[in-house]
Amino acid sequence: MRLSRLAAPFVCALVLAACDDAAAPETADLPLDQADSAAAPEAAPAPDEADSDGATPMDQRAATLGLLNKRNNVSQDIILKPGETAEIGPVIIRLSACERTAPWELPQETGAFVQVDIRERGQDRHARVFSGWLFRESPSLNVVEHPVYDVWVKDCTMRWPGEAAADAPAPQPAP
Numbered sequence: 362m363r364l365s366r367l368a369a370p371f372v373c374a375l376v377l378a379a380c381d382d383a384a385a386p387e388t389a390d391l392p393l394d395q396a397d398s399a400a401a402p403e404a405a406p407a408p409d410e411a412d413s414d415g416a417t418p419m420d421q422r423a424a425t426l427g428l429l430n431k432r433n434n435v436s437q438d439i440i441l442k443p444g445e446t447a448e449i450g451p452v453i454i455r456l457s458a459c460e461r462t463a464p465w466e467l468p469q470e471t472g473a474f475v476q477v478d479i480r481e482r483g484q485d486r487h488a489r490v491f492s493g494w495l496f497r498e499s500p501s502l503n504v505v506e507h508p509v510y511d512v513w514v515k516d517c518t519m520r521w522p523g524e525a526a527a528d529a530p531a532p533q534p535a536p
Contacts, residue, residue: 417519424459453478459517471497
């Protein structure tokens with residue numbers, strides 16, 4: 362009984378604290394058949410529509426990949442656009458996509474989706490030894506595991522909105 366007497370003032374204080382002077386938002390009850398779809402808030406644009414002002418389209422990007430022959434320590438740079446294939450000796454490299462984070466995002470990441478096929482000595486056909494994303498900043502995350510060849514990402518050439526203005530030289534004042 363004594364506990365309920367002490368609890369009553371606290372409950373009243375909590376109820377009063379929940380009350381405020383702000384007016385309730387105005388609402389209107391409309392039947393569903395009379396609701397105006399034009400009054401509905403705009404939906405976010407579809408991803409295809411959003412890309413029109415976004416980053417470089419995939420077909421205009423280029424990835425620089427490194428290829429190392431561990432037997433003779435010869436390495437070379439390979440520049441491919443998404444969808445292109447390069448055959449260097451017994452190695453076939455296919456680039457499906459390359460991505461780079463926006464300059465204002467951290468951490469900066471550069472990656473490429475690559476497929477690597479290698480024809481071993483004495484074989485008639487190439488065998489797929491790797492298919493997946495390779496990342497420049499984390500080369501050990503996904504590794505092309507082959508005893509002779511190594512492939513890694515060096516760069517992905519693409520632009521983001523606003524980057525061109527930052528790269529352009531500043532206008533010089535007139536003398």
